[in-house]
Structure formats: C-alpha cells, structure tokens
Amino acid sequence: MAASLGVADYDVAVVGGGLVGVATAWGLAREGCRVVVLDEGDRAVRASRGNFALVWVQSKGLGLAPYAGWTVRSSNAWGGFSDLLKQETGLDVCFQRPGGFHLALSEKELEARADTLKRLHNQPGIVEYKTEILDHSQVARMLPDIGPEVVGGSYCPLDGHVNSLRLFRTLHTAINARGVTYLPGHRVENITREGGEFRLTTAHGEIRAGKVALAAGNANMRLAPMVGLEAPMRPERGQIVVTERLRPFLNYPVVTLRQTDEGTVMIGDSKEESVDPAGLTIGVSATEAERAVRQFPLLANVNVVRTWSAIRVMTQDGFPIYDESETHPGAFTVCCHSGVTLAANHALIIAPMIARGVLDTSLVAPFSARRFHVQEAG
C-alpha cells in the first residue's frame, strides 16, 4: 500500500500551554511555522500559574556544568526577549535584573552556601561568572532592612525576576497575534506517526502536524514514550505566602523572598514530596513566614493575603531535557524545571532548532535524557 501523502494541518503541534509550551510556540511562529498549541482544561495542574517568577542563575548547574552556561545564556538574553515581547504586544512583563541574594541565618548556613558555590564553580568547563559571599554589613549596604540574625549571604549580579503571570499572559497574547492556534480542553491521549506526519488524538478529534514538541511539564513522562522518547520526572510541591502590597523596600530579589513590581511580597521556596496541588501544609507556610521575618523583621506585622501550593515541574535530576526522537523523527521534548528563567532560550534557541528539524548538539547534547542511562551514554 502506498503511503498516503501527509497533508498536516500544522507544521508543529506543541503539547502543553504553560510557559514552556507558549514560549516555544511563539519562537516557532517567529520562524514562520504554522503552530497549534494543545492544552488541557482549567482543571489541569497549572505549574505556570503558581511559580515564584525568578530569572535565576546563582547555584544552578552543580552536577551538570553545561546547565550553568545554558542558564547564563538565557539570563543574558532575557532583556532582549522581554523587549521583543513588548514590541509585539505592547505588554510589559516587568523584567528586572538587579542581581539577587541567598541569605544565611547562621554561620553554618553561610558555610554550606560557600561550599556549594565553590563546588559549583570548580567544575571543569563551567561558565565564568561571579557570585560573591558577603558578610552582614556588606549585605546590609544593599538590603538595609535585614535583621540581626542574617549573618551574610551570596550575591550574583546576573539574577533577576519578572511578573510571571504577566509573562504568561503576554506570551499567550503574542502567539495569538502571530496566528498560533490555541486549543484548550485538548488533552492529548495518544500520538502516532503515519505517512510522515504525527496524529495526536484528543477527545475533540485528531490533530495532524509535521512535528511535535512535547512541552507538557510533568505530563511529558506519560507522553514521551508514545514517540520513542523518555522524560523521567519527579514532581514536587512548593508553597508560597503572599502579603498585602507594600511600598518598595526590597531592591533585590532573595531566592526565598521577593517584592513584585506592584508591591506584593512573595515568600517561599518549600519542597515537599506530595503532589496534591489542592493541599496546603500550614506548618510549611509558618516556617516560610518565620524565616522571612527573621530575614526582614519589618515584615512582622504585615498582613498575609494569600497562600497557595503549586506543583513544580521537575526532571529526575533537576536539569532540562531536550531530545529528538530517533524512532519518530520530528518529535522533540522540551522539558525543564525553570520555565521562567529559560523562556528566552526556549523561544529564541530551541524553537528555531525545532523549526529546522534538528537539535544543535553543540548546545543541547548535555541535556539529552540519554544521561539517565549511564551504560549507554556515549
């Protein structure tokens, strides 16, 4: 039987409408691709609605040096990325890059921090950038409201933050303006490759596309094997405490605490094994708040207006996965924890590779899921 000539509806189907999916879809549309984004409905686990919104560099890459370079690259591209989005949509995602802090509440914490950074930056082939260890008085010159228990911290000038809900909205506006088809309520049940094109099964019918980019967060674990790929994930839960809006007092984001462009203070970096997105562990919120008050005593009588928990997208080892399928050419995984930080790379580097149909191994080979199979890794 002659293979039917594929007449795909789209050049690329992006599975997942979160930050990774829409950043990739926007990049693909900029390359001239006809793109469809297949998303779940409102009841899906929405990591992109609950994240902490840091564009963060310091301490990333311990255990996989190229991840540090990949992160620095995105951080450096972020300003241009947000300018492009503003040109296309008129929306400001409030990207700021004043540098950022880790704060230590004991000498032991500060030593552990210094040790982690030393091991990170001693790795062979690590990208060069500066993270300084500062004592209390050095930190106090930049963060005058720290409490007496803050013994010091680390500062990296490449760190920044963004309004991530605005980023999410802006990317959706941008893909819409570029003619990308966004289909919510289209959970992908199955993917096959026939006649040189992919067929994606949903409850609302079949979508045909020349290529597939899996950007479905933790759900990539389920989807990747359908196209001969793998995405080992270990979702974890984080909790965030949100205060009323306050006059600006915090000029730099801290990894556990930041003040948004509109004055709100967000607190939290908890990690729990639980994957129930509806649950909230009060003790965890209490600990986050207690540490925040020790770091910045002026927060003691500030009103908390919200708390929430959200599920982190997390690969088994915490590093990104970018792969092209050997058995299903044209199928790609775009999978990572840091959908905000890496958004610039996904839009401006990964998407053009997918548009060309070939991943540039000089950039992304270290992020293949083949690393999870030590015996087979070349």
Next chain:
Amino acid sequence: MFKRLADAGTAVAITVDGKPVAARAGDTVAAALLAAGIDHCRTTPVTGAPRAPYCLMGVCFECLVTVDGIGSRQGCLIPVREGMKVETQIGKREAGR
C-alpha cells in the same frame, strides 16, 4: 451624609491625620470617620483610587487605615479609644508601620 442619633454615647476624642475628631463611645473607627464626614479613608495601592468604609462588617477591607502607627487595620472592627491616632492610608502601606 450621616446624622447621629440623639442618644449617641459619650464623647471620645481621637485625631484623624492630626486633626481632632469628636467620636462617640461605641463607634468603630470607620463609623467615626463617616460621622465626621470624611469621604475617603485611603487610596488604593496600584491606581490610587479613593476608598471609603463600605461593608462595615469586616469583609470588604475598604476601610483600611493606620491606627496608632500600625498600617492596614480594618477601621470597622476597631472601637475608638480616647486619644487614638488614626491616619488615612495613601497608596501602598509602608512595611514596618
């Protein structure tokens, strides 16, 4: 806009933004502001729109004021006290107050 009932309680002296206001025993801060004809008690943190006490039962958070140096207090839940210093809250609250 509002007129006090004839049998309102005994006088309690408070200040609003430093100016003396004659409240009555049993008033909440929000009621005292309304009775004194003060038409807004704060402006919103982002757009600066004026806001006045609304629900008077602790739900709407429109009546936030600074009371004796503590910001974002719900005026409708706090009874007046002799010598109390109330300040209207302009825009975002200042952390630490």
